[in-house]
Amino acid sequence: MVASRTPLMAGNWKMNFNHLQAIAFVQKLAWTLKDVKHDFDDVEVAVFPPFTDIRSVQTITQADNLDVAYGAQDLSEHDSGAYTGDISGDFIATLGARYVLVGHSERRTIHGEGDDVCRAKVNAALRHGLVPVLCVGESLEEREATSNPAEVSIAQLKAGLADVKPGTDIVIAYEPVWAIGTGKVATAEQAQEVCAALRVALAEQLGDETAAATRILYGGSVKPDNVASIMREPDIDGALVGGASLSIEDFSSIIRYRSHVGA
Numbered sequence: 001m002v003a004s005r006t007p008l009m010a011g012n013w014k015m016n017f018n019h020l021q022a023i024a025f026v027q028k029l030a031w032t033l034k035d036v037k038h039d040f041d042d043v044e045v046a047v048f049p050p051f052t053d054i055r056s057v058q059t060i061t062q063a064d065n066l067d068v069a070y071g072a073q074d075l076s077e078h079d080s081g082a083y084t085g086d087i088s089g090d091f092i093a094t095l096g097a098r099y100v101l102v103g104h105s106e107r108r109t110i111h112g113e114g115d116d117v118c119r120a121k122v123n124a125a126l127r128h129g130l131v132p133v134l135c136v137g138e139s140l141e142e143r144e145a146t147s148n149p150a151e152v153s154i155a156q157l158k159a160g161l162a163d164v165k166p167g168t169d170i171v172i173a174y175e176p177v178w179a180i181g182t183g184k185v186a187t188a189e190q191a192q193e194v195c196a197a198l199r200v201a202l203a204e205q206l207g208d209e210t211a212a213a214t215r216i217l218y219g220g221s222v223k224p225d226n227v228a229s230i231m232r233e234p235d236i237d238g239a240l241v242g243g244a245s246l247s248i249e250d251f252s253s254i255i256r257y258r259s260h261v262g263a
């Protein structure tokens with residue numbers, strides 16, 4: 001269990017960067033962040049590269065003694081065997097990864113992963129000592145069809161965590177589908193409203209102590225110019241960044257959000 005809600009700034013590279021590009025990117029990120037460590041002392045940084053890059057990211061972070069965690073963007077719900085194309089949580093953990101995304105909206109919509117699959121994947125991650133980052137969020141149609149914008153996310157959270165025990169180290173990422181890759185960021189108030197409701201749902205499911213210690217991230221068009229206002233909200237403990245995490249300049253600025261004017 002995390003002792004406190006250390007802010008987590010996570011870059012989801014999606015299907016970008018081959019392993020050679022990943023090496024160049026992480027080396028440059030290390031170089032860029034080296035002299036400004038005091039700006040983000042108490043912030044945890046993580047990247048989520050494609051599977052084929054993880055070994056290279058491990059090597060670079062070890063060689064440079066770099067304080068950047070990494071994780072996979074998905075995992076198999078199975079541990080080993082005849083599952084062509086699947087990647088086991090065991091393989092990911094053996095590469096020194098700390099995290100794994102589960103139920104990203106692109107997996108849910110493009111690959112048809114429903115709540116049962118997400119639940120099995122959360123359990124698989126935990127079996128291998130990985131911290132699952134369970135992604136939840138509503139589509140525009142779902143948001144418009146209800147008076148409670150948190151309804152869909154709460155249902156996804158409860159289903160995904162159905163077998164999780166109190167005290168387990170997990171991360172939740174609220175990513176409204178209508179804000180992903182669209183440039184349409186949720187307002188800080190909209191993001192806070194759902195994240196606060198998710199914390200209440202966490203408390204109902206796993207108890208107050210776990211809910212108070214669990215990090216809830218916001219994702220969806222996070223950029224250097226909106227991250228500080230999002231991070232000011234009391235129930236938002238970090239960001240899951242897509243497009244802007246592919247730019248050294250933008251991602252390092254997001255990591256250093258505390259140094260932004262007015263932050």
Ligand SMILES: O=C(CO)COP(=O)(O)O
Nearest residue numbers: 012180181220221242243
């Ligand atoms: O899906 C996301 C992160 O997982 C968000 O992507 P964008 O930051 O590109 O909107």
